[in-house]
Amino acid sequence: FTNYFGVTQFTKLKKTFRFNSSIADISSEFVLKNPFQTKKTITTLENVKAPSISLLRQTNKVIPGNNEKFNKIISKLSKPPDSSDSSYLLGRYLQVDKVLKAIIKLNNKASVLIQGRYNFTIPSPSEMELHREKFPTLDLIKNTIHSSKGKEADFVIVLGLQSGKNGFPSEKIDNPLLDALLPTPEDFEFAEERRLFYVAITRAKKRSYLIADMSSSSAFVNELITDNYDIDLNEFDITEDQKITQNFYCLKCQTGIMQPKINQKNKSKFYGCSHYSLCDHTENGCVECGSLMTRISENNTKYKACSNCNKHWIPLCVECNGEMSYRSGPYGFFWGCKNYSSNEKELSCTFSSNKIQTPKGFNDAEIVSKNLKRDTNIQNTDNKNEAQSDNKYTVRTEAYAYAKKLAMSKKITVNVVEKDGYWLVESKKP
Incomplete structure (x- = not known):
């Protein structure tokens, strides 16, 4: 000027x-x-x-x-x-x-x-x-x-x-x-x-x-x-959601923020990435109150806990921070990362554990496994022996993964059939 x-x-x-x-x-x-x-x-x-x-x-x-x-x-x-x-x-x-x-x-x-x-x-x-x-x-x-x-x-x-x-x-x-x-x-x-x-x-x-x-x-x-x-x-x-949501970043894309959303089919509440549809990552809220769950790391253990009702927690994978699910396999029950995929091995997380350390003040892992049944499809976690057969699974994807492995190793043809709430891997009759 x-x-x-x-x-x-x-x-x-x-x-x-x-x-x-x-x-x-x-x-x-x-x-x-x-x-x-x-x-x-x-x-x-x-x-x-x-x-x-x-x-x-x-x-x-x-x-x-x-x-x-x-x-x-x-x-x-x-x-x-x-x-x-x-x-x-x-x-x-x-x-x-x-x-x-x-x-x-x-x-x-x-x-x-x-x-x-x-x-x-x-x-x-x-x-x-x-x-x-x-x-x-x-x-x-x-x-x-x-x-x-x-x-x-x-x-x-x-x-x-x-x-x-x-x-x-x-x-x-x-x-x-x-x-x-x-x-x-x-x-x-x-x-x-x-x-x-x-x-x-x-x-x-x-x-x-x-x-x-x-x-x-x-x-x-x-x-x-x-x-x-x-x-x-x-x-x-x-609300508790508003208090903590600004620090609740998407694990998949690392830049989006997890936002509360409503499933239009069953009206249930879940959390999805703010960058959808570029990022399709979703997470469930607390099974007790539906609130956002915060990630905590202590004593070599990672987990998500509800900071609203303080009643529910979910163990997290120590390698990729994905949720851990209580699953059945050919050798019994175990905790496996939800980011495991038999179809995308390069992006899959294979971390698993037979035992999860329970955070102080929360229910033990056996009780948590019941809360995870919507993700793992477990019908009755109290009766473990019923699902420990090497050809019986409670999760469909695990059954197909085992069937594929069995077919390749034994050079045989196998079928996966649903029966009484379980997925059975059976040898196909010639």
Whole structure:
């Protein structure tokens, strides 16, 4: 600018009358993480002691199921009601609804600005209509963050704080031709997005609310938590899933995060990689409460344990971290890695053990084996001798693996047949 126009005077605006000291401190600390950002200290008219930025950590996908109340909401938010986006519409509606309930307790005649990085991340007209019907005394408006520049409200709600190319910060890669026409950017990741986030949280006079699903939370949200910014993490209740899911990485691709999902056939809950369909890795939750299970390593033993009900645990393979299953083989029962595959030997894990050390405070391995019957198909683990025949298996894949091995070693033809809940390997009669 100086090189083009000549002599100039640079004046910093250091005092604001819009927001309080908490918002000023947090927003300034955040934007100044960029070393190329102009350094200045903001002073405010209103000084507060408590944090004025809160984080709501709540899932953004809710399956209505047979919940009559949820289905009524869905019918007003999407057409038809079984729209593929309905679970996300309901999830976002419930997130905003929870924050509005908190706001109306503080000020029942306040103005509220709901904003997001993209237009599709903010409530639709039908969503806004439902919120206005429920909270008629609140002045509710919505805008993208770019459109919010220069505006203000008593309270601000920021949506769309997830990772990805359509997240915030946006991880889209700009067209090289477009980059050539623009000024050289700072050598700092998400510099412009960081300034945009500063704009978002400083639209509030009194308080800013950030909403994120921690199973897909953005880099900005993770930074606020891990770098111990002075934000309020205790205003809202948080489920155990949301507490630990941000550290629950996919074992297969190493970059995805395991997210709660619903089996559409039997409505059971499981966890799948956030990179699906590029990664198809799935894991089961606790058989007692369905919660996410955390991986623990101690005393040369690895296992997953439910941190919610503290009743269920699953031993893990010490070589690949896969779940261990209680299985039957030609020489009796044993613990084998679930990542074993007779068809893909190069990718298969062959680790096995006759005995698993039980973690302190949990049931012994025999009881755990009963909890694993949905994976191993064991019909009755108490009656071991019944399944110890060298041609009788409780797991279909193991029966076929043994049949293949037997056929090759003995040079005979074998059949695998199902009988009385077991898989039998039999020599084929000529």
